[in-house]
Amino acid sequence: MIRFGIDFGGTKIEAAALNAAGEFVARVRKPNPGNYQDALEVVAQLVTDAETMAGATCARLGVGLPGSVSPKSGLIRGANSVYLNDKRFGEDLAKRLARPVRVTNDANCLALSEAADGAGSGERVVFAAILGTGCGGGVVVDGQIIEGRNGFAGEWGHFPLPWPKPEEYPGPDCWCGRKGCLETWISGPSFSRDAGFPNGQATMEAVAAGQPNAVAALDRYVDRVGRALAVICDVIDPDVIVLGGGMSNVDALYERLPAAIAPHVFSDVFETPVKKATHGDSSGVRGAVWLWPSEA
DSSP states (O other): OOEEEEEEOSSEEEEEEEOTTSOEEEEEEEEOOSSHHHHHHHHHHHHHHHHHHHTSOOOSEEEEESSEEOTTTOOEESOSSGGGTTSOHHHHHHHHHTSOEEEEEHHHHHHHHHHHHSTTTTOSEEEEEEESSSEEEEEEETTEEOOOTTSOTTOOTTSBOSSOOGGGSSOOBOTTSOBSBTHHHHSHHHHHHHHTOSSHHHHHHHHHTTOHHHHHHHHHHHHHHHHHHHHHHHHHOOSEEEEESGGGGOTHHHHHHHHHHGGGSSSSOOOOOEEEOTTGGGHHHHHHHTTSOTTO
């Protein structure tokens, strides 16, 4: 059986189809147009393109996107692609495509994909963190996404930075209306801004060259991510932490983060591994595909 999914990102939207073995039989991308109606049309076109490439019909669609769906109103909330907020994206897309659609947070999709056959394979409790344009999190337990009673479990991007230092308080303004959210400290753009470079690649090149401001910014970044993940560990004590998003390509994080987390957890032992997403930027769309079980 071939299943289809959409990864709705801030800059691009991707559709993919996977066969029963979890292998890609179609994968297509288009730029995100940045407004609601055009984005619906881009998704519809991508589904058609993926069907043609896969030689199969999309009977049902899974979608991962920023934000979450309110179980009370059915509206998208908390999306940093703010034009999605207060819209019935799943319902509108289902009407546009004339087929069932399931929608969840993109970090949930990352966690589901990596728990199924990636860096979290074989583990009971998987926490996945997206450290990219924004900052998100997802929890999978025994192969099932945990969304919680109110539908926002794992959404750590708008926690305040834990144990803030004097120079970190109250923190930068966040698009959500609060100050000092994790997204303002540990997203990719935040890291680059702190170092004084235009993007992550330039920043890491400066780190490799030993430029003091870049090296110091990476030290601060590791410390802040460590503090943030310690709170997650205190709450759910995951078997593995999986990183996705652009900052997951910074190899130093996997060596340094366990030691940055350990002093802040409320425990005498901390052995939880921090791993890079096995499927990289494919994990989001793979997880969206897995939102529909094969027998559905």
